[in-house]
Amino acid sequence: MSGDISAYRAACERGELVIQRCTTCRRRLSVPEPACPWCGGRSLVLDPASGEGVVHTYTVVHRSFAPGYRGREPYVMAWVDLPEGVRAFGHVVGCPPDEVRVGLPVRVTFHDDLPHWRPA
Numbered sequence: 001m002s003g004d005i006s007a008y009r010a011a012c013e014r015g016e017l018v019i020q021r022c023t024t025c026r027r028r029l030s031v032p033e034p035a036c037p038w039c040g041g042r043s044l045v046l047d048p049a050s051g052e053g054v055v056h057t058y059t060v061v062h063r064s065f066a067p068g069y070r071g072r073e074p075y076v077m078a079w080v081d082l083p084e085g086v087r088a089f090g091h092v093v094g095c096p097p098d099e100v101r102v103g104l105p106v107r108v109t110f111h112d113d114l115p116h117w118r119p120a
Helices: 006-013
Strands: 018-022 044-048 052-061 075-081 087-092 105-111 114-119
Touching (some): 006 018, 006 044, 052 087, 087 105
Parallel strands (some): 087 114
Antiparallel strands (some): 052 075, 075 087, 105 114
């Protein structure tokens, strides 16, 4: 990928969850990056992910300062542990915020061509 995250975005547009992997040190990255944060390698490839995970931690946003999210409150932002050994970030959708819990099994869904999470 060499610093270009367009392939990651294209996978999201197709409804596919992928994870970057550095071909130099073989570590997986939790969010798309132009270079490996561990070794600095710029040879990054995309591996398919299962799309399943478990909520690791979350927060309920009651007052957003981000212009695109004002009026959508409350909403849930979470880090999700994936079986591939990384954490993914995104909104938890498809359930009321008070039903989200640490340990909640979730499955990827895509909104606005970005990965979000819904209860499994």
